[in-house]
Amino acid sequence: MIITVTPNISLDKTLVVDGSFEIGKTHRVKEITYVPGGKGVNASRALLGLNYKAPVIGFIGGNTGKHILSIFDHEGIVYDVVNINGETRTCYNIVDVLNNTQTEILERGPEINENDIRLLEAKIIQYISEDTIVCMGGSLPAGAPIDLYVRLVNLIKSKGGKVILDTSGESLKEGIKSKPFAIKPNKAEVEAILSIKLDTIENIKTALKYFSEKGIELSVISMGKDGLYAYNNEKYYKVTPPVLKALNAVGSGDSTVAGIALGLEQKLDITEVLRLGAAMGTANVLTLKPGEVRKEDVENILPKVEVTTI
Numbered sequence: 001m002i003i004t005v006t007p008n009i010s011l012d013k014t015l016v017v018d019g020s021f022e023i024g025k026t027h028r029v030k031e032i033t034y035v036p037g038g039k040g041v042n043a044s045r046a047l048l049g050l051n052y053k054a055p056v057i058g059f060i061g062g063n064t065g066k067h068i069l070s071i072f073d074h075e076g077i078v079y080d081v082v083n084i085n086g087e088t089r090t091c092y093n094i095v096d097v098l099n100n101t102q103t104e105i106l107e108r109g110p111e112i113n114e115n116d117i118r119l120l121e122a123k124i125i126q127y128i129s130e131d132t133i134v135c136m137g138g139s140l141p142a143g144a145p146i147d148l149y150v151r152l153v154n155l156i157k158s159k160g161g162k163v164i165l166d167t168s169g170e171s172l173k174e175g176i177k178s179k180p181f182a183i184k185p186n187k188a189e190v191e192a193i194l195s196i197k198l199d200t201i202e203n204i205k206t207a208l209k210y211f212s213e214k215g216i217e218l219s220v221i222s223m224g225k226d227g228l229y230a231y232n233n234e235k236y237y238k239v240t241p242p243v244l245k246a247l248n249a250v251g252s253g254d255s256t257v258a259g260i261a262l263g264l265e266q267k268l269d270i271t272e273v274l275r276l277g278a279a280m281g282t283a284n285v286l287t288l289k290p291g292e293v294r295k296e297d298v299e300n301i302l303p304k305v306e307v308t309t310i
């Protein structure tokens, strides 16, 4: 089975303001949308698009937390959450359609403690067997130790589960030390942690090889509309999606992780795992909501994805 773990779930509010957005001024909201966000949440939403119910596991608190769970119920997303003290964070995106600007205001969120982490571990462990794939990632909540992902990856591995870790910065650097089965940073995230420019095939291969030497079986670097590069079992792969008009690319990486998880769960060949990952990432750009993937789009895109060894 597939589960998703998101330690820092948020309620993402998009506020489309009337007229120009100006600092220090009062604005009226023309349109508002609320979407529960976070990497694992987006991956569960993407999997649901292919009729696969992967429970969302993470911390939830307060009225915002309750609101998120009611939206999950409405969407059909299944969940199994740890209730914490404090209020789940809200992230605001203020959209000005006149000037085409977006201004983000991100709450820090509640502080979690050691007891919350133990409850999360107890929750996760119930799902883990040798057939479990865990999509895990995103930023860490306030109060979480920098090695939270190391702890969780080690726990999941100890029961034979496979983790696809999708995070960035220090938590990725740390997380790699626990040798998750797979990682899927994007280009900028790799450039930041390895201080390398991914503008040549040689450098991309160097980065993939580096992750492999650290003990990661499947390393994937996503490159937006240019697709993916990957390394598995002594082979490098280049995966190219079809060119299409993007509506909203946010959550494409999370949808790619969902596709890779589904391919692994179905025990597909690596080329098909990568094809499904890219097709789901690409299908995500055709919808407005992060992680919203339509089955018919994936079916149309799949045969148009090119997978070659390089």
Ligand SMILES: Nc1ncnc2c1ncn2[C@@H]1O[C@H](COP(=O)(O)OP(=O)(O)OP(=O)(O)O)[C@@H](O)[C@H]1O
Residues within 6 Å of the ligand: 185, 186, 187, 222, 223, 224, 225, 226, 227, 228, 241, 242, 243, 244, 246, 249, 250, 251, 252, 253, 254, 255, 256, 277, 278, 279, 280, 281, 282, 285
């Ligand atoms: N404009 C696009 N056109 C076609 N496919 C795209 C486009 N943007 C993304 N994709 C697909 O989605 C995959 C992941 O995209 P990207 O590299 O942007 O992920 P990301 O930066 O991790 O995204 P996020 O963190 O917001 O989920 C790409 O490898 C590609 O297959």
Ligand SMILES: [Mg+2]
Residues within 6 Å of the ligand: 166, 185, 186, 253, 254
């Ligand atoms: Mg990403």
